[in-house]
Amino acid sequence: MRLLLIEDDAILGEGLRDFLRTEAHLVDWCRSLQDARALQDEPFDALLVDWQLPDGSGLEWLKARRARGDHTVAIMLTARDLLADRITGLDAGADDYVIKPFEPEELCARLRAIVRRSAGTPSGRLQFGDVEIDLAAHQAWLQGQATDLTAREWAVLEALGLRAGRIVSKTDLERLTVSLDTQVNSNALEVHISSLRRKLGRSLIDTVRGLGYRLGGEL
Amino acid sequence: MRLAQSDTAPLPSMGARLLRTLLVWSVVLTVTLSAAVWWTVNSEVEELLDETLQAAAEVLSVPLAVGSVVAPNAPEKSIDTASSQPVSSPASAPDKRFVWQVVRHAQSGGVRSGLTGAQVLASSVGAPSAPLHATLTLGLSSAAQWRVYGMALPSEPRELHDRQDARTLYVAQASTERREAQLEVTLAAALACIAALLLAQVWLRTSMRKELAPLHTLAKRLTQLDALHPSPLGRAQRRELQPVHDALDALGQRLERRVANERAFSGHAAHALRTPLAGIQTQLAVALREAPPALTGRLQKIRAASDRLQRVVTALLALFRSGVDLKPQSLTLPEWLRRLPIDGLSLNFDASTDQPLQADPDLLAAALINLLDNALRHGARQVTVSMPAPQILRLHDDGTGCSAEQREALQSAMHTQSYEGSTGLGLMLADIVARAHGGQVTLPAVGTGFAVEIRLVGRF
Numbered sequence: 001m002r003l004l005l006i007e008d009d010a011i012l013g014e015g016l017r018d019f020l021r022t023e024a025h026l027v028d029w030c031r032s033l034q035d036a037r038a039l040q041d042e043p044f045d046a047l048l049v050d051w052q053l054p055d056g057s058g059l060e061w062l063k064a065r066r067a068r069g070d071h072t073v074a075i076m077l078t079a080r081d082l083l084a085d086r087i088t089g090l091d092a093g094a095d096d097y098v099i100k101p102f103e104p105e106e107l108c109a110r111l112r113a114i115v116r117r118s119a120g121t122p123s124g125r126l127q128f129g130d131v132e133i134d135l136a137a138h139q140a141w142l143q144g145q146a147t148d149l150t151a152r153e154w155a156v157l158e159a160l161g162l163r164a165g166r167i168v169s170k171t172d173l174e175r176l177t178v179s180l181d182t183q184v185n186s187n188a189l190e191v192h193i194s195s196l197r198r199k200l201g202r203s204l205i206d207t208v209r210g211l212g213y214r215l216g217g218e219l
Numbered sequence: 220m221r222l223a224q225s226d227t228a229p230l231p232s233m234g235a236r237l238l239r240t241l242l243v244w245s246v247v248l249t250v251t252l253s254a255a256v257w258w259t260v261n262s263e264v265e266e267l268l269d270e271t272l273q274a275a276a277e278v279l280s281v282p283l284a285v286g287s288v289v290a291p292n293a294p295e296k297s298i299d300t301a302s303s304q305p306v307s308s309p310a311s312a313p314d315k316r317f318v319w320q321v322v323r324h325a326q327s328g329g330v331r332s333g334l335t336g337a338q339v340l341a342s343s344v345g346a347p348s349a350p351l352h353a354t355l356t357l358g359l360s361s362a363a364q365w366r367v368y369g370m371a372l373p374s375e376p377r378e379l380h381d382r383q384d385a386r387t388l389y390v391a392q393a394s395t396e397r398r399e400a401q402l403e404v405t406l407a408a409a410l411a412c413i414a415a416l417l418l419a420q421v422w423l424r425t426s427m428r429k430e431l432a433p434l435h436t437l438a439k440r441l442t443q444l445d446a447l448h449p450s451p452l453g454r455a456q457r458r459e460l461q462p463v464h465d466a467l468d469a470l471g472q473r474l475e476r477r478v479a480n481e482r483a484f485s486g487h488a489a490h491a492l493r494t495p496l497a498g499i500q501t502q503l504a505v506a507l508r509e510a511p512p513a514l515t516g517r518l519q520k521i522r523a524a525s526d527r528l529q530r531v532v533t534a535l536l537a538l539f540r541s542g543v544d545l546k547p548q549s550l551t552l553p554e555w556l557r558r559l560p561i562d563g564l565s566l567n568f569d570a571s572t573d574q575p576l577q578a579d580p581d582l583l584a585a586a587l588i589n590l591l592d593n594a595l596r597h598g599a600r601q602v603t604v605s606m607p608a609p610q611i612l613r614l615h616d617d618g619t620g621c622s623a624e625q626r627e628a629l630q631s632a633m634h635t636q637s638y639e640g641s642t643g644l645g646l647m648l649a650d651i652v653a654r655a656h657g658g659q660v661t662l663p664a665v666g667t668g669f670a671v672e673i674r675l676v677g678r679f
Contacts, residue, residue, distance in 0.1 A: 009494045015501030022508050052490055079493035080486060081536070081581065083546045101496035101529050104504040 001045035001115060001158060002026040002176045006036045006061075007077065008053050012100075016048070019104040024138055024151055026177065033061050040065075043172045044072055045162060046115055048107075051078035051089065059092045066093035073118050075111060077102075112136055119162040126161050128216040131200050133161050140200060147199045152177065156192045160205065160215035169212035234427050241423055249412045256408045261401050268397055269359055272368040275317050276390035283321055283341070283388060284373045318346035318365075320389045321372065324355045340386060351389040365391040433457050441467070449475060485539050492532050499525050526562075530588050534648050537585030545582070545655060549575040552604060552612070559584055561591045569605030576612060578656060578675050586652040587614075589645035590671055594618050599668065607672070610658070615670040623664065630662045649673055 003020060007013035008031045017029045028044075030036040033056045047065075049058040062074055076094040078085070089097045095114045098107055116124045116135060124136035132141045138154055140147050149157065155177040160168060168176075174189050193205055193213065206214045321340040337350035351362050357369045372386040433456035440452060449471030455461040503522045510518055552572040591614070594602055599618030607613055621629070629646060632638065636654075638647040649671065650660040658674035 009498055011498030012494055012501055015498055015505055018505045019501055019508075022505065077497075079490040079497075081489060081493075081533075083581065100493040101500050101532075104501045 001111075001162070002043070002155075003028070003046050003048060003111075004036065004039060004042070004044045005029045005048045006031075006033070006053065006058055007048070007050045008032065009050075016104060016107075020108065023108050024154060026155065033058070036061065043175050045159070045176065046073040046075065046111055048075050048077055048111075049094075051076055051080055051085075059089060059094075062094060063092045071118075073111075073114050075107070075114065077107075115162060119164070121161075121164070126164055126216070128164075128204055129201070131204050133157065135161055142200050149196070149199065150192075152188075153192050153196055153199075156189070157196055157200075157215075160213060164215045167208050167212045167214045173213060234431055238420075238423060238427060242420065245416055245419055245423075249416045253409055253412045256412075257405045260404045260408060264400055264404055265397070268366070268392065268400070269368070272317070272359070272366065272390055272392055276319070276368045276370050276388055279319055279390060280370060280372055280388050317343070318391050318393075319343045320346050320351055320391075322350045322352070322387050322389060323385070324350075324387060346391070351391055352387075355387055357387070361394070362391070364394050366394060366397060367391040430457070433460055437463070444471070481539070485536065488539070489536050492536070496525070496529050496532060500529070527592065530592055531644065534585045534589045534644060537582050537648065537652070545579045547577050547656075548580050549577055550580060550583070552576055552606070555580065556587070556604060559588055559591070561588065561595070563595055564591055564599065565601045567601060567603045569603060571606040572604055574606060574609060576606065576610065576675070579652075582652045582655060583673075583675075586645075586649040586673070589648050590614060593643065593645040594669065597669065610674065610676045612673045612675065613663075613670060614673075615665060615668060617668045620665070620667060620669040626662050626664065633660055633662075646671070 003025050005013060005017055005020070005027055007016065007029070010031070013029050013031060017027045020027045028039060028042070030039065031054075033053050047062070049062055051058045053061075058078075059076065062076075065072075065074075074094050075096045075098055076089045077098050077100060078089065079100045080086075080089075081099045086097050086099075095118070096110055098110065112124070112135070113122075116122055119135075121135065124134060126133040126135070130143045132144075134140070135158060138158075140149060140154075140157060156173065159173055159176040170189060177189070177192075193207075197205055204215065208214055320342040322337050323340055324337045337353050339348065339350050342348075347365075351365060351367050352360070352369065355369070356362075356367070357371065360367050360369065367389050368391070369387050369389045372388050436456065437452070437460065444450070449468075451468045451471070452464040453468075455464040500522070503518060503525060507515060507518050507522070553566075553568040556566055556568075591602060594614070594616040597616070597618035597620070599616035602614055602616045605613045605615070633646060633650045636650070638650075646660065653660045653673050653675060656675040658676045661672045661674065663670050663672055
């Protein structure tokens with residue numbers, strides 16, 4: 001998943017970014033709202049937002065995003081633990097509210113659960129013919145046989161799996177699978193799609209000419 | 220805080236003290252007034268009786284003057300004043316409270332007339348046989364048991380040349396009769412004063428109760444006042460209470476500002492403490508994944524210490540906020556307690572825990588996490604959770620426990636809220652949280668391990 005982390009504390013932000021990367025997520029870390037606003041056109045699978053930031057309120061930033069019709073999954077990360085704060089945070093559009101300090105493992109579990117539920121696959125398991133994908137376990141099977149996927153291939157499969165049945169443009173798919181601080185070749189996406197088709201079958205990913213890619217055919 | 224014995228003694232009552240003062244002054248005033256009334260009335264009665272005596276003498280003098288002439292040396296003759304006998308029995312006095320005598324006193328030329336001393340010429344029934352006065356005494360005087368008015372009777376023409384025949388009329392009233400009248404007056408005055416005194420006491424008590432009622436109203440309003448958002452008391456019912464209202468309103472405003480400041484500080488402190496802790500936790504999680512196996516054990520110990528630090532910080536923040544708003548919820552203990560981050564302890568739930576518990580989940584969680592942490596540090600592996608009565612939560616662990624003396628010392632420290640001793644953060648926080656809910660913590664005696672009862676019974 002591609003995640004936007006907005007956290008001003010250097011130790012926490014860096015630690016969380018690194019931990020999320022060990023969980024095979026792509027993380028863009030911003031330390032201020034100004035930096036986050038520069039990425040407002042970038043697609044993300046989830047937002048991890050601190051409430052109190054040096055240049056404003058993360059909650060207000062999220063509310064503004066929701067007002068623009070953005071439905072990206074959002075989790076508030078905050079030290080404010082009062083019941084009233086939790087209610088305010090959730091009412092402002094956050095999908096979950098995690099109070100600092102937290103166990104990063106728990107944060108990741110919550111993140112996966114919310115994203116799966118948002119994608120309409122609460123169990124995290126997708127079945128397309130003889131291909132089975134477990135988004136929680138980061139594993140895919142063809143005819144019951146586990147396949148070895150590279151991190152980049154899994155990122156592409158996961159991005160499509162979370163949007164199964166929907167067309168994802170090539171641009172969005174590239175953005176969802178590559179963080180800003182990573183340099184990739186212009187035809188890298190085609191290479192990964194091709195590789196996935198080779199490992200999981202050609203019919204798994206459709207190419208919708210001029211529009212993008214779709215996992216599992218039209219639903 | 221330990222209360223001195225004098226603090227537990229009944230307080231003196233302003234009303235009772237004021238009533239006592241008023242009562243003493245009422246008695247003094249009543250006695251003084253009674254004495255003044257008694258003296259005045261007695262004087263007036265004395266004067267009135269004297270005037271009556273004089274008037275009676277003047278009335279009697281006319282018939283006695285024109286009535287029978289009593290010959291000198293004639294035997295004494297009595298006249299019944301109650302009858303209407305002529306001359307020798309002149310018009311009698313209105314009743315027998317008065318007696319009269321017509322007395323001839325010997326003059327300086329008494330030898331010629333053959334008369335010595337005084338001779339009673341005539342008298343009313345009940346009058347003494349001896350003259351009331353041995354010597355001529357005119358006007359008002361006292362004699363033995365009598366009050367006497369003496370007046371000279373006009374002489375007959377034949378007597379005019381003989382001044383030695385001059386007669387004196389004495390009208391007298393018994394002193395006992397006068398004392399009786401004065402006593403009646405005194406008693407009437409005293410009874411009237413006592414009745415007035417009793418009525419004054421009843422009135423004073425009623426007035427006192429009525430005037431002190433605003434104090435009770437004020438106390439009731441203060442009891443119901445929201446300590447966090449106190450509404451102004453406003454105008455008092457009595458002028459004397461207005462300074463108290465003003466002072467309490469000012470105090471309420473100061474408290475409100477203080478609470479607002481503490482809340483703001485609590486928020487900042489929470490952020491300042493929790494964020495670095497989250498950073499430590501996250502960095503440790505990454506380090507545990509990246510570190511060589513040789514370092515994993517040490518990193519795990521650091522993480523355990525960090526977990527404990529996290530619990531302490533959470534407890535301290537909860538402690539700081541324990542005087543703030545309570546947000547009670549209905550909790551199902553088994554489901555709720557299993558979510559608390561306590562590793563290494565097995566929780567067993569008694570069937571009684573199926574009943575809901577009304578409590579602020581954040582405050583109770585902070586208290587329980589620290590109590591369970593204490594249990595863990597004292598060698599416990601299992602904790603039995605039960606609810607012996609509604610709103611009473613009991614934790615009984617299988618740890619090393621403590622001696623009866625230690626338990627009693629801890630109980631006493633919590634009873635008096637003397638937390639500076641050896642209660643530790645866990646018990647102190649649990650007691651403060653229980654008190655915020657209107658209850659308190661007790662430490663029941665158990666055979667093995669250690670038991671804590673958190674009573675959350677006051678407010679719900």
